[in-house]
Amino acid sequence: MAEVNFKAIEKKWQDKWEEEEVFHVLDFVKDKKTPNGVTSSRSKYYVLEMFPYPSGDGLHMGHALNYTIGDIYARFKRMQGFNVLYPMGYDALGLPAENAAIKVNIHPENYTNKSISNFIKQQKLLGLSYDWSRMINTASPSYYQWDQWIFLKMLEKKIAYRKKAPVNWCSKCKSVLANEQVHDGKCWRHEDTKVEIKHLEQWFFKITNYADELLDKTDELDWPQRTKVMQKNWIGKSYGTEIIFKVNGKKWPIFTTRPDTIYGVTFMVVSAQHPELRELVSKEQKQKVEEFLKKLKSVSAYKGVSSNEEGKKELEFLEKEGVFTGNYAINPVNNEKIPIYAGNFVVADYGSGMVMAVPAHDQRDFKFAEKYGLKIKVVIEPKEYKIYERNGQISEAYTGQGNLIDSGEFSDLENEDAQKKITKFLIKKKLGREVVQYKLRDWLISRQRYWGAPIPIIYCDKCGAVPVPEKDLPIMLPKKVTFGEGNPLATNEEWIRTKCPKCKKEARRETDTMDTFVNSSWYFLRYCDPDNGKEIFDKEKVKYWMPIDQYIGGAEHACMHLIYCRFYTKFLRDLGLLDFDEPVKKLFHQGMLHGSDGHVMAKSRGNVINPLDVTTKYSTDSLRLALMSFASPNNDANWDEKVMIGSYKFLNKVIEIFDNLKIGDSDAKTESKLNKIIKEVTAQIENFKYNLAIIKIRELFNSLPEKTSKEVLEKSLKLLHPFCPHITEELWEKLEHKKFISLAEWPIAEEKKISEFFDKQDGALNKLVLDITNVLKIVAEKGRDASKVYLYVLPGEKDFYDLDELNKRIGKKVEIFEVSDKTKYDPKYVSKKAKSNRPAIYIE
């Protein structure tokens, strides 16, 4: 086999694509053409991969997989005649760059810029067909100024607001920590320092305003079922009753889904993280409460956020704990005085952060009551038996249906009926109302970090928090800051000092930056108009390109990014900038590619395969092909060098076919197979069954005869092109084409050329080969030598079997006679056994 110089071929075509701007797309403008001659009045198609955080380590295999999946789809759609928007950009702001700055003393900006140019270089080597002219970088002020602009708009619409919220605080760093920086309740950099909880003023986005719409529209999305289910659970809508308890004469609304158990309330529990907790505590209990609060760990431990094994164990040990506050609440239905406890198991920002505890009918309340010896009062009796029947006490909460007992005027009602009646009663007395609660929280966007978009707010002693006027945007990140001493922006006094936009007196800038998820919540809109310096984007351009037709990325973003971007879309729609409700029509999650040992690729395990190394060794097209061959792209798979080698061999074979080919007429059999496979591959790519498409394409190339028509070869190459763009360009050129196969038309199957006959013929031949070898085997077992095979077919069937193919596959001399042939060689008269489609066999 002649040595193929894949590297040279790749470089040649990557350069040509770039020089001739083959993948440059224009927005819809009538009668205009792109530099490559493609009219832009065709239907648009927007293919997008989730943009990467540009890490200093460069591209890893997960990136290569993600982008190859998208590139194949983009190339496919382009060939199908769509005006395809397929851009790339960088989610450059964020904590990792800042951590690198602290650890290796590189300024985040330098780190990020270096990483980005490395990414671009590597992505180009993978042959990805991005329109690089639309590249965006979220760390550039021309991008994040629009983050700030959106913030101002949200402030205007009362979607952005400020309130106190708990944060993780390390006293040694003098800094707020992200949840990822809290390990086992301690600071990641000071293992001896327990993380404390502080309540600071923080900015929030009121995503809960859109909770209902986010929930309702979920069903309409063409997204993976599991992602939709996750989002629904994340939003977590529940219906219930808000009941007003009085504490120190002040009204405390309590949310419950079980108003029918109101007579069973024996204590209240307020969240240990509740900002107003201290106001509830009596003098006598103050010390005990403070001790209790000290015991509790970080914010993340509260929430039980931990993904590792130890974290799970930790959670199991996280027993319900609490302490009496010394204070009481009044039950509105019977004016009973109910003790209030502070507890670690109550979520502070769900409902009002306090719950009515009904230990007889709620397992959590029961556990708590058991531990602290609190009263348990049964108010719902199941129909079939009595709860107290057995030994005068209960061993667990009864959460099922039943009739009310000991519930005043509501006694004897069925509990479901009682729910309605009690709620009605409370509404009438102005002591409650029907409410809907969501698990979804408002989005805390304040970060006490440097490498994010500065929040455009100025604090004035007189005017308070004043928004920066739009004309003053962007508020640029100052380059000169000190890392490792609390909030970096707070270390640049010169930057902080400013004038109040309202009263022009001395004022100070907000030193917090925005959560990095802000940047990725609308970037897909900016691709439609990336260089617009006057406005966030041109409405008409966005109207043309959006929504994203196909979005591709990891399932780990199901609940953060993929909800935030929906929220942003709805907000911008309400501002009048967008005329659609949902940003992403179709979503695809790629699987994870693990190491050959089945574990996640990790340096510590030594199972990392670097995609660029592989392309050097086996070529880019081989890698692309292999990545799609391991498994269906939505499934997890393990790296396997053999699959890699197999792909490499296949491509060499394709090249060899073209080296040796003779162009002539095509035969009906090849045409049939080709058209059948065109049909199958088209459907399989459309459905991301790339692995199956590849199987069919391999089958096609393996069956190509030595001599066939140019058209057959062209169509076959086109099918392979999305997977292996470089060698298909090269071979396309070899077929004397001057234009790019990248811009060629996707073949359409000609139904009339598809014939079942050839499949039957192939099947019959396979069966015959099997029969012959079976007989050969039996003969060999009997110790007889065989060198010749004679076949006897019924009249007219002789041409049904391909004698050359038989000779090749049997590896022995094969002769075919018609049974009616008088001159045939048939010493044992076996020819009389011949049946239709079943030749008689004689071997000697």
Next chain:
RNA sequence: GCGGGAGUGUCGGAGUGGUCAAACGAGCAGGACUUAAGAUCCUGUAGCUUAGUGCUUGCGCAGGUUCGAAUCCUGUCUCCCGCACCA
């Protein structure tokens, strides 16, 4: 605990009511070519049986629906993922 998904040869993986379950790739075995190795090509790869036949077993396990089930239903086991005290 709740929710979602998956269990098919030696392995990765196809096939989701019907003419043949295991396509395609890999491994292994045999053969051709070769001084040899590699590459390439051919054949085989559940069991028994046979001049190309026939039978049995078989899609995690156990039932069920059906003329017919890997595919639908019920139960059960195992694994993976997500959420996790949301009152």
